[in-house]
Amino acid sequence: MGTLPHLAYGLCSTESAKEVQQFFGTRINDYEGGPRTLAEIVEGIELCAGLKERTSILANGFFAAMKDKVVAEQQ
Numbered sequence: 001m002g003t004l005p006h007l008a009y010g011l012c013s014t015e016s017a018k019e020v021q022q023f024f025g026t027r028i029n030d031y032e033g034g035p036r037t038l039a040e041i042v043e044g045i046e047l048c049a050g051l052k053e054r055t056s057i058l059a060n061g062f063f064a065a066m067k068d069k070v071v072a073e074q075q
Contacts, residue, residue, distance in 0.1 A: 011045045013049050017045040
């Protein structure tokens, strides 16, 4: 069970991080390496969510600028 949190690897939202933390909660404390594994997995999910948020903001800005450029060129 100590490595079970690895099943959540690949999730990428703050909601998922909270759900994983709540699901395993204190139950994971009974297993060797469990708390550390859970902390690493939750941290990875949170980092992914932050990166996804930042890159989507940048991507939206880029495509909005490209749209404006294309519209201006067509006029």
